[in-house]
Amino acid sequence: MATHKGHVRPKPVTLLLAEPAAVVDAEAETAAKLFKALSDPVRIRLVSLIRHSPGGEACFCDLAEDFAMPQPSLSHHLRVLVSAGLLTRERRGTWSWYRLMPEPLETLGHLLREGGPLADRPAPLSDDDRATRC
Numbered sequence: 303m304a305t306h307k308g309h310v311r312p313k314p315v316t317l318l319l320a321e322p323a324a325v326v327d328a329e330a331e332t333a334a335k336l337f338k339a340l341s342d343p344v345r346i347r348l349v350s351l352i353r354h355s356p357g358g359e360a361c362f363c364d365l366a367e368d369f370a371m372p373q374p375s376l377s378h379h380l381r382v383l384v385s386a387g388l389l390t391r392e393r394r395g396t397w398s399w400y401r402l403m404p405e406p407l408e409t410l411g412h413l414l415r416e417g418g419p420l421a422d423r424p425a426p427l428s429d430d431d432r433a434t435r436c
Contacts, residue, residue, distance in 0.1 A: 333413055336406050339386030344369065344379050349388060352402050359401040361394075 340346055351368060352360045369376050383389040389400045
């Protein structure tokens with residue numbers, strides 16, 4: 303950092319706007335909706351249970367047995383997952399059956415994959431940046 307009349311002036315920072323930023327911009331709203339829907343441990347468990355159920359689908363009655371919560375609370379969590387597009391719901395008689403949709407998980411996988419736009423990959427620093435870094 304340079305000084306001017308006893309004051310420290312911060313060095314300007316250059317933001318890198320590369321292809322990954324454009325990918326994140328294009329999918330940011332969808333990704334945020336999916337991350338929000340999966341931000342609860344109950345919903346993550348529901349996705350896992352449904353994904354690993356025989357035939358890739360599960361009845362509400364079977365899911366209710368795995369959760370110690372009132373029916374309206376479990377219904378709310380399932381409704382959030384359906385609204386986000388992670389699950390589909392089909393009525394069969396008096397019961398609802400849920401199935402996992404692969405496309406939303408593929409979207410998240412694309413963003414989080416190694417080398418993807420949200421992967422842990424810091425931007426390279428120039429020699430000047432390294433010298434003035436905190």
